[in-house]
Amino acid sequence: MKVCLKIKRFNPETDKKPYWKSYELDLEPKDRILDALHEVKWTLDGTLSIRRSCAHGVCGSDAMRINGRNRLACKVFVDDEMAFGKGVITVEPILGLPVIKDMIVDMEPFFAHYRSIMPFLVNDTDPGPRERLQSSEDRVRFDDTTKCILCACCTTSCPSFWARGDYVGPAAIVQAHRFIFDTRDHAAEERLQVLSDPNGLWRCRTVFNCTEACPRGIQVTKAIGEVKDALRTGVIA
């Protein structure tokens, strides 16, 4: 099928500001947007810069704004996006992070927020000769938030983050949820302390963009609500 792909291009060495460039492609309906970008890069314009690794929705490196919605380029089909975009597919870098070149953004501010909530298990007690045991009921409590692949689709779809990048962001809160609700972890209070900052949890305005954007189907706003409840009541249940 004939596809019109509009890509927001930016090269800091030659361009003062980003601009849109259209490419006409002949693709299979079930090709993915990543295939379309490969087609451009490999056959039409080798200067196009994109970030991708596994190309199967696991590594989370090809997050971009496709037809105005944050998606992984390797997980959306050309025909679906052609229908949604009424004959045109627009592709641009995710918002709220500095653009390095074309689709590549500087992820460091995102990872700084991620590091701030201590994304690792904290437990100084001796586990003994075996692993730390946990009931299946306790394990399933944070199952949803273990699925996060740190693609930044949620954080960069959040209007609070667009407005001020010092908001900790949905992805970091999801990671905090994963450890706060883990009964084996002993640092819930420290994480909640970090999230009680004016730029922490309470800057979530419950817009639900994050839930809509998550390529892993995580109920992000629900997870944020559960952390809010924990911070509000001091009860982790």
Add this chain to the structure above:
Amino acid sequence: MTTQTAPVSGRTVRTLKPFPAARNNFERGLWIFMRYSGIALLFLAISHFGLQHLLVGTHNLSVGDTELRWGLTGQNVTVEQFLWRVYYLILLVLAMGHGLNGFRQVAYDYLNQRGIYRGTLLVVGVLVIVMTILGTIALFMGATPMKR
């Protein structure tokens, strides 16, 4: 921290005690205020709208209705009129407080220079407080009789 098992779900429930970070948090308190005031305002504003626009009717709105509900300046108020004043006082205070905090959140998001943010918040905050005081005075002074 105390730990117990929930009877139905079988999950571990942990209670953090003491929990000063959350207990004394300004943002946390305002977040709770926004939820409760939002729910209250929904009923207060809709009932006010229904009263003015449906029961009284848009074409029949007059100061006379206000006189009936608030009572006249300098005259004793009935219990019903006093309750109407309390109703409008709650509506006024919650709407102003809810609006002010909403403005604070938007200003915090979009006014990146701290000086401009604080200055704007101060001006709007003072305006809101003055308007709330004026509204309260007007409410409890009662309506001034109209010259007919």
